[in-house]
Amino acid sequence: MECLFCKIANKLIPSHVIYEDVSAVSFLDINPISMGHTVVVPKEHAQNLLEIPDSSLGDFFGAVKNSTAMLQKALNPAGFTIGINHGRISGQSVDHLHVHIIPRFEGDGGGSLHSVVHNPPNEPLEAIKNRILESNKSK
């Protein structure tokens, strides 16, 4: 087993687990960017959202919700930023799907997801929509 998060999910590497069920494990990020910064991983290896089977998705996002509720109860943050770095360009460094749960506190100096990138398209939304729909038309 080469994958770091498979090893953590299988307890071959220790971590600070805050939640576990049959489908997922949630543990504190080793390099937290806020108090309670948590990473949720499916136990089943999948590189990203496009690779996880549909049948596993509900349970996985249930684990994200349960972990978020635990953090809310324990740490009482003002909110959360919850997200996935999906692919190298977005910052994904571990090729095992994981959702970051980042508790947000008043005055933490952080931004919204909109602060991640500033690269608006030149094409009108109508053309972009049409391209997406055309490419995904069932034959």
Ligand code: 5GP
């Ligand atoms: P990514 O950048 O791939 O979205 O997030 C990977 C996250 O996993 C990083 O925030 C990093 O700090 C965390 N991480 C990497 N290795 C370990 C580890 O061995 N243990 C724990 N708990 N977190 C890790």
Ligand code: ZN
């Ligand atoms: Zn894995």
